[in-house]
Amino acid sequence: xxxxxxxxxxxxxxxxxxxxxxxxxxxxxxxxxxxxxxxxxxxxxxxxxxxxxxxxxxxxxxxxxxxxxxxxxxxxxxxxxxxxxxxxxxxxxxxxxxxxxxxxxxxxxxxxxxxxxxxxxxxxxxxxxxxxxxxxxxxxxxxxxxxxxxxxxxxxxxxxxxxxxxxxxxxxxxxxxxxxxxxxxxxxxxxxxxxxxxxxxxxxxxxxxxxxxxxxxxxxxxxxxxxxxxxxxxxxxxxxxxxxxxxxxxxxxxxxxxxxxxxxxxxxxxxxxxxxxxxxxxxxxxxxxxxxxxxxxxxxxxxxxxxxxxxxxxxxxxxxxxxxxxxxxxxxxxxxxxxxxxxxxxxxxxxxxxxxxxxxxxxxxxxxxxxxxxxxxxxxxxxxxxxxxxxxxxxxxxxxxxxxxxxxxxxxxxxxxxxxxxxxxxxxxxxxxxxxxxxxxxxxxxxxxxxxxxxxxxxxxxxxxxxxxxxxxxxxxxxxxxxxxxxxxxxxxxxxxxxxxxxxxxxxxxxxxxxxxxxxxxxxxxxxxxxxxxxxxxxxxxxxxxxxxxxxxxxxxxxxxxxxxxxxxxxxxxxxxxxxxxxxxxxxxxxxxxxxxxxxxxxxxxxx
Numbered sequence: 184x185x186x187x188x189x190x191x192x193x194x195x196x197x198x199x200x201x202x203x204x205x206x207x208x209x210x211x212x213x214x215x216x217x218x219x220x221x222x223x224x225x226x227x228x229x230x231x232x233x234x235x236x237x238x239x240x241x242x243x244x245x246x247x248x249x250x251x252x253x254x255x256x257x258x259x260x261x262x263x264x265x266x267x268x269x270x271x272x273x274x275x276x277x278x279x280x281x282x283x284x285x286x287x288x289x290x291x292x293x294x295x296x297x298x299x300x301x302x303x304x305x306x307x308x309x310x311x312x313x314x315x316x317x318x319x320x321x322x323x324x325x326x327x328x329x330x331x332x333x334x335x336x337x338x339x340x341x342x343x344x345x346x347x348x349x350x351x352x353x354x355x356x357x358x359x360x361x362x363x364x365x366x367x368x369x370x371x372x373x374x375x376x377x378x379x380x381x382x383x384x385x386x387x388x389x390x391x392x393x394x395x396x397x398x399x400x401x402x403x404x405x406x407x408x409x410x411x412x413x414x415x416x417x418x419x420x421x422x423x424x425x426x427x428x429x430x431x432x433x434x435x436x437x438x439x440x441x442x443x444x445x446x447x448x449x450x451x452x453x454x455x456x457x458x459x460x461x462x463x464x465x466x467x468x469x470x471x472x473x474x475x476x477x478x479x480x481x482x483x484x485x486x487x488x489x490x491x492x493x494x495x496x497x498x499x500x501x502x503x504x505x506x507x508x509x510x511x512x513x514x515x516x517x518x519x520x521x522x523x524x525x526x527x528x529x530x531x532x533x534x535x536x537x538x539x540x541x542x543x544x545x546x547x548x549x550x551x552x553x554x555x556x557x558x559x560x561x562x563x564x565x566x567x568x569x570x571x572x573x574x575x576x577x578x579x580x581x582x583x584x585x586x587x588x589x590x591x592x593x594x595x596x597x598x599x600x601x602x603x604x605x606x607x608x609x610x611x612x613x614x615x616x617x618x619x620x621x622x623x624x625x626x627x628x629x630x631x632x633x634x635x636x637x638x639x640x641x642x643x644x645x646x647x648x649x650x651x652x653x654x655x656x657x658x659x660x661x662x663x664x665x666x667x668x669x670x671x672x673x674x675x676x677x678x679x680x681x682x683x684x685x686x687x688x689x690x691x692x693x694x695x696x697x698x699x700x701x702x703x704x705x706x707x708x709x710x711x712x713x714x715x716x717x718x719x720x721x722x723x724x725x726x727x728x729x730x731x732x733x734x735x736x737x738x739x740x741x742x743x744x745x746x747x748x749x750x751x752x753x754x755x756x757x758x759x760x761x762x763x764x765x766x767x768x769x770x771x772x773x774x775x776x777x778x779x780x781x782x783x784x785x786x787x788x789x790x791x
Contacts, residue, residue, distance in 0.1 A: 229313075229322050236292035236304040238262035241315055244287045252282060254291065257380035258397060260328045268293070272303030272311060288315035290323075330397070346374035346401060350420035357414070358407045372404040372411070384415035386499070434462040434489065438508035442491045445502070445511060449519060449550060452495050461492040465503070472503040472512055476549070476576075486510075516548040516575070524548075524575055527594030532579040532586050534690065534728050535599065535615055536606065543581035551576045557589040559600050562619055615694040618718055623693065627711055632676060633683070635738065636709040637721075648742075652676065656745050669745040682737045686730040689714030696720065696727055710734070 233239050239261035246253035251271045256264065270293050273282055282289075289312040292304040303311035313319055323329040351371050359366040379385045379398040400417040443457045450457075467473045470482030488505040501514040525545065533540045551558065555568025558576075574591040585605040590597045601616045627634055630652045638645035638661075645661040654676050658667045692715025698705050706721040719727055724735060 229319075230326055232292055233261055233326070233328075236261070237294045238264060238301075239290065239292055240264070240268070241288065241290050242268065244282060244289070247282065257288075260290075260323070264295070268301050270301045270303055272305070282312075289313060290315055290319060344376045346371065346403065347418070347420075350401060350403070350416055350418070353420035354403055354405055354414050354416070358405045358412050364407050368407070370406045372406050374401050374403045376400075377402050377415070379415065379417075382417075384417065386415060434459070434491070435506075435508065438462075438489055438491065438504050441508040441511055442493060442502050442504065445513070445550075446493050446495065446500055449500070449513070449516070450495050450498055457493050457495050459491060460494050460499075463490045464488075465490045467503065467505075470510075472505070472510065474503065474512055474514070474549075475547075490514075513550055516550060517545050520545065520548045520575065520577065521593060524577065524590050524592075524594035524597075527590065527597045528577045528579055528588045530690070531588060531597050531599065532581070532584075535586060536581065536584045537728070538581055538584070543579050545577060546580050547576075547578045549576045550574075551589070553589060553591075557591075557596070557598050559589060559598055559602070559617065561601065561617070565619075615691075615696050618693050618695045618716070623716055624709055624711060627713065632680060632712070633738065634711045636711075637706055639706045650676065650679070650741070656742070669749045671741055671745050671748065675741060675744060679737055679741055682734060683712050683714060686733050687714075688712050688717075688731075688734055691715065691717035691728075691731055693717075696731075710738070 227235070238259070240254075240256050240259045242254035242256040244252055245255045245267070250273050251269055252273055254268045254270055256266055256268055268291075270291060291312050293301050293311070294304050295301045305311045320329060351374075354371065355366045355369040358364075358369045377384075377400055379400055382396055382398050384398060384400055398417050400415065403414045403416065405412050405414065439459060442459065443454050446452075446457045447454045465488050467486040467488055470484065470486060471479060472486060472488060486505050488503065488510075491502045491504065493500050493502070498519055500516075500519060502511060503514055504511045528545070529540050529543055532538075532543050536543070551574055553572040553574055555570050555572070556565060557572065557574070560567075572591055574589065574596075575594075577588045577590065579586045579588065583605075587600045587603050588597055589600055598617055599615065624634075624636060628649070631649050632652055633650040635648045636645065637648075646658060647661070648656065648658045650656050650671075654671050654673050656669045656671065658669075689712075694717050696717075696719040698720035707718060708721055709716060709718045717731065719731075724732060727735065
C-alpha cells in the first residue's frame with residue numbers, strides 16, 4: 184500500500200483552528216477520546232467516580248438505539264431523576280462501553296442538561312458504567328450506599344425466614360375475593376423472601392407511582408381450587424398480583440375477547456400474545472366507568488362491570504368495561520402512548536404555554552376514533568367528513584395549564600381542543616387555535632417562496648405580498664391596481680429559506696394566534712411557506728412563540744432591504760438595486776401605494 188504525501192483537503196484549516204482542536208481533544212467527557220489508556224493509568228476508585236458524577240444509578244437495559252440506551256432505573260445512589268432514562272454515549276461513540284443486549288444490570292455514571300438530555304460521564308479510557316455484580320455490591324456496601332444483607336448469602340432466604348401469618352392471611356382473603364371460594368379453602372403453595380427494586384415490588388402499572396427504594400418482601404403462590412395465583416408483597420402484606428397469575432374463571436368470554444382484541448390493536452401484537460392477568464367485578468359510578476373524559480358528558484347511573492388487567496411482555500394495560508363488554512375504556516394509556524405522539528404533544532404544549540418541556544407532564548391518554556374534524560367543533564353548523572381516524576386524546580398539565588390534544592395515530596397531526604383546555608392567563612405567549620379549513624388561503628403559486636396576506640385595521644384593505652424564488656417581491660391590493668415589484672438578491676432568498684427551516688416554521692401549520700377578546704382595529708397577517716400556513720394579529724408580536732417571532736423579524740428585514748435597494752440607498756448590494764418600471768414610474772396609481780407604506784411603515788409592521 185502506498186501513501187500520498189499531499190495534504191488532504193480536510194486537514195487544510197487555518198492556524199486559528201489548532202487551539203479549538205486541542206481543546207476538543209482534551210475534553211475528558213467525550214467518549215470518542217477515551218480509546219487508549221495512558222501508560223500506567225488505572226481506573227478511578229469507585230468513591231472517586233461517585234464523587235465526580237452528578238448522577239449515579241443502578242438500572243436494567245430496556246432498549247438499545249445505537250449510541251443511546253434506554254435504562255429502567257432500579258435505584259439512584261446519587262441524585263434524583265425519572266424511572267426511565269435515555270443515556271447517550273455508548274457503542275459507536277464509545278471505545279469502552281459496548282452494550283448491545285437488553286436485560287443487563289449496570290451501575291451508570293451520568294449527567295443531564297437543562298433540557299433533560301442525559302449523557303454518560305467517563306473515567307478517561309475506563310468507561311462510564313460498571314456491570315452489577317457481587318463485588319460491586321460489596322464496594323457500595325463498604326461506602327454505606329447499600330445496606331448489608333441481614334443473613335449470610337450462602338443460605339437461601341426461604342430457609343431462614345417464614346411467611347408471617349398476617350401476610351398469609353391477607354393473601355388468602357384476596358384470593359377468596361377474586362375466585363369466590365372460601366378463604367379456608369385457599370392453600371399457600373410456596374413462599375420465598377425477596378428484595379424488590381422498588382416500592383411496587385418490580386411491577387409498574389400506569390396508575391401507580393413507584394418509589395425507587397429497595398423493598399423487602401415475598402413472592403407467594405396460592406392455590407384456589409384448580410387455579411394458581413402468584414402474589415408479590417412487602418413485609419406487611421401489601422399485595423400486587425404478579426404477571427403469571429391466572430384470570431378469574433367467571434370473567435365472561437365476550438369481555439375477555441373484547442379486551443384482548445383492543446389490546447392487540449393498541450400494541451400491534453397478535454391476540455395470542457395478550458395475557459389477562461387479573462379481573463375484578465366493579466360497580467362504576469357513571470356511564471364513563473369512573474373516568475374523566477374532558478369532552479364527554481356521562482350518565483349519572485351506577486354501571487356494573489369489570490376491571491381487567493392484561494400483560495404483553497413488559498407492557499401492562501388496565502381496562503374498564505360494562506357487564507357486556509360493549510363499553511370498554513383503557514384506564515390510562517400514558518404508559519403505552521407512542522413516542523412520536525408523546526413528543527408531538529409535549530412540543531405543542533411547550534409552544535402553546537411558553538413553558539419548558541420538563542415543566543409539563545402527561546396526565547392522561549385515551550385511544551379515540553375521530554371524524555374529519557378530530558372531534559373539535561368550534562364553528563356553528565360545522566361540516567366534518569364522516570371518516571374514521573384512529574388516534575389519541577392526550578391531556579398535558581403544568582403551571583396551572585391544562586391542555587387537551589386530539590391526534591392521529593402517530594402524532595403527525597396534533598390539534599389543541601380549545602373548548603375544553605384551560606390555559607393560564609399568565610402565560611408569556613399568545614394562545615393558538617386551529618385555523619378553520621374554510622379560512623385557509625390558496626396554496627402558494629409555483630416558484631413562490633413565501634407569502635404574507637394582511638388585512639383589517641382602519642382601512643379594511645387586504646394586501647398580498649409574495650417572495651419569489653428569483654428574488655422578486657410583488658405586492659398587490661385586492662382593490663385592484665398595478666402589481667408593485669421590488670427585488671432582493673438570490674443569496675438573501677436562500678438565507679431566508681434557511682431561517683424557515685431552522686425555526687421549523689411548519690410546526691405552526693394551520694394555527695392562528697388571535698388577539699385578546701375585545702381588541703379593535705387589529706390587522707391580521709397570514710404567513711404561508713411550503714411548510715405550512717399560520718396567522719396572527721399584529722397586536723403584540725412580542726407574545727408570539729420565539730421561533731415564529733424570528734421568522735417575522737427576518738421577513739421584515741427582507742422587506743426593509745428591498746425598500747433600501749429600490750431607493751438606491753448607499754450600502755445596498757451592488758447589482759441588486761432594481762429600477763423596475765413599476766417603481767420608477769411617477770404615475771400616481773403606481774407610486775401611491777408604496778408611498779403610503781413608507782408613511783405608515785412603523786404602524787403597519789410587519790406588513791409589506
